Amino acid sequence: MNHLLLRRVLLSLLLVGLIMPVWAQETAEAYVIPIEGEIDRALMIFIRRGIQEAERDGASTIIFRIDTFGGRVDSALQIATLIGAQDEMETIAYVPATPEGTGVSWSAGALISFSCDRIYMAPGTSMGAAAPVLQSQQGMEMAPEKTVSAVRTQMAALAEKNGYPKGIALAMVDMDVELIEVYLDGTLEVTTTTDLPDLEREAREQELVLEKGKVISPQGKLLTLTAGEMERYGVSSATVGDLEALYELIGIPTASVSSLEPSTPDRIVSVITGAAVTSLLVLVGLAALYLEITSPGFGVPGTIAIIAFLIIFLGGALLGTVGSLEIILFLLGVVLLVIEIFLIPGFGVTGISGIILMITSLVLSRQEFVIPRVPWQWDIFLRNLRNVGFGFVGSLILLVFLLRIFPRTPGLKRLILESSQDTLAGYTVQSIESSTLLTGRRGNAVTALRPAGKADFEGEILVVETDGEFIEAGTPVEVIEVSGNRIVVRRV
Numbered sequence: 001m002n003h004l005l006l007r008r009v010l011l012s013l014l015l016v017g018l019i020m021p022v023w024a025q026e027t028a029e030a031y032v033i034p035i036e037g038e039i040d041r042a043l044m045i046f047i048r049r050g051i052q053e054a055e056r057d058g059a060s061t062i063i064f065r066i067d068t069f070g071g072r073v074d075s076a077l078q079i080a081t082l083i084g085a086q087d088e089m090e091t092i093a094y095v096p097a098t099p100e101g102t103g104v105s106w107s108a109g110a111l112i113s114f115s116c117d118r119i120y121m122a123p124g125t126s127m128g129a130a131a132p133v134l135q136s137q138q139g140m141e142m143a144p145e146k147t148v149s150a151v152r153t154q155m156a157a158l159a160e161k162n163g164y165p166k167g168i169a170l171a172m173v174d175m176d177v178e179l180i181e182v183y184l185d186g187t188l189e190v191t192t193t194t195d196l197p198d199l200e201r202e203a204r205e206q207e208l209v210l211e212k213g214k215v216i217s218p219q220g221k222l223l224t225l226t227a228g229e230m231e232r233y234g235v236s237s238a239t240v241g242d243l244e245a246l247y248e249l250i251g252i253p254t255a256s257v258s259s260l261e262p263s264t265p266d267r268i269v270s271v272i273t274g275a276a277v278t279s280l281l282v283l284v285g286l287a288a289l290y291l292e293i294t295s296p297g298f299g300v301p302g303t304i305a306i307i308a309f310l311i312i313f314l315g316g317a318l319l320g321t322v323g324s325l326e327i328i329l330f331l332l333g334v335v336l337l338v339i340e341i342f343l344i345p346g347f348g349v350t351g352i353s354g355i356i357l358m359i360t361s362l363v364l365s366r367q368e369f370v371i372p373r374v375p376w377q378w379d380i381f382l383r384n385l386r387n388v389g390f391g392f393v394g395s396l397i398l399l400v401f402l403l404r405i406f407p408r409t410p411g412l413k414r415l416i417l418e419s420s421q422d423t424l425a426g427y428t429v430q431s432i433e434s435s436t437l438l439t440g441r442r443g444n445a446v447t448a449l450r451p452a453g454k455a456d457f458e459g460e461i462l463v464v465e466t467d468g469e470f471i472e473a474g475t476p477v478e479v480i481e482v483s484g485n486r487i488v489v490r491r492v
Contacts, residue, residue, distance in 0.1 A: 028054075028258035030061040032243065035079070036101070039071025039108040041319045042270035044078050050260045051082055054089065061252060063092045064116060065243070070107025073132050073151065074368070074380055080115035080158065090117050094246055095227070097122040106130070106224070110172055111151070114158040119236045120246055121227035127235075128224030130155060130172040132379070146375035148174060164235050167192045171216070171223035179223060181213025190216060190233050273315040273366075275387050281308045282362055282391025287398045293338055316365035325370070326361045333357030355392075362388045442478045442492060445471050455489060464489045 031054040093116035097103045103125040110130040132143040152173040159169035171179040178193045203210040217223040230236035240246045285308030292302035316322030336354030363384045372378040443457035449471040455464045464487045476492040
């Protein structure tokens with residue numbers, strides 16, 4: 001009996017030991033989600049997935065570990081919206097100080113931090129400099145006022161929503177904002193010089209003593225605050241050394257915290273959807289596509305083009321920026337380019353339209369909107385257009401380089417035709433008899449000859465051209481010269 005009881009106890013303990021880790025994982029009280037490196041669309045997708053996982057597990061708190069210099073405005077706004085929409089879970093922004101990190105939450109990182117319910121920072125960290133900037137040929141420069149205004153308004157709205165000083169949010173975005181300290185009956189507050197008259201009037205009405213303090217952020221400077229200053233001005237809730245200290249401060253056991261990290265697929269998506277890799281793929285894809293179209297059969301260039309564009313569109317599909325529209329525009333552009341090269345003499349509207357459609361599809365594959373409507377969308381659209389444009393121009397340069405280097409490279413010269421069959425060596429497309437029979441024949445232009453087109457010679461349709469003269473369709477013509485496959489006609 002005692003042995004049976006002991007076996008039951010041991011079995012119960014074994015089951016509890018197996019079940020407890022699973023139960024603890026499924027009932028995590030808090031989640032830690034990192035926001036590190038450049039803010040981009042891949043990071044936004046990772047954060048959205050992490051929030052959804054925390055919701056499924058019934059977590060009460062999400063701690064966003066923020067360590068970033070900033071990034072894309074659209075991705076930062078989307079992340080801030082995702083965080084701000086959480087009503088059931090408390091959201092906390094924490095800026096850590098680690099040997100491998102930077103210890104900053106600047107630019108888009110500050111915007112995301114202000115979207116959280118509470119902010120904590122480690123000693124030696126900083127936050128601010130949230131003004132949107134653009135990359136130009138001269139380097140980084142401030143975005144236009146319309147873009148700054150949109151980000152400034154959103155930053156102020158987040159500060160109002162979560163109870164942070166609005167003036168600090170404005171000074172982090174706008175260099176024209178001057179921020180100063182004021183003391184109301186000895187209580188420290190911050191205000192802008194624009195709002196100071198209203199604050200003075202309210203102090204007089206309520207019979208409060210108002211004293212001005214130092215200037216925190218003068219005009220012409222963006223505001224960036226240290227961890228101590230953030231706590232002093234009531235933005236940060238506290239300054240804590242590490243995550244374990246934060247868990248203890250907010251009353252969450254370390255064992256009930258689940259940490260998420262980007263997986264290998266997340267890192268791969270981030271790399272292939274980056275601006276540099278996308279521009280390189282566009283360059284290689286367009287050059288390979290041209291080589292394949294102008295070469296007989298299907299070979300290595302076509303395979304390279306398919307792989308390059310497949311990676312571009314697959315990366316966009318994973319980020320939710322590629323749909324049927326982008327794929328249809330790209331395929332239609334390829335069809336128009338093929339028609340221009342093989343069916344229509346010269347290079348005109350059809351070929352240009354094909355190139356425009358292909359470039360449009362590649363630009364749209366990098367953004368979630370079709371037509372820009374707000375200033376920051378225009379900034380992103382122009383940046384995407386510039387990146388794709390660089391890839392297109394680079395592909396032309398690469399083609400010229402390849403056409404020059406192929407004949408001189410032993411391993412590559414087998415891919416091209418080195419010998420030519422010209423008339424001086426006795427080669428001709430038309431036999432001498434055929435050339436003699438064609439010369440002097442008369443017919444009618446089937447299409448307009450400008451200068452090339454088609455003509456009907458007693459039921460036989462031939463591709464002909466003039467010496468530069470424009471001839472309307474239906475005009476009688478006469479063959480005056482035959483050179484190889486070149487048939488020259490004139491108006492009768």
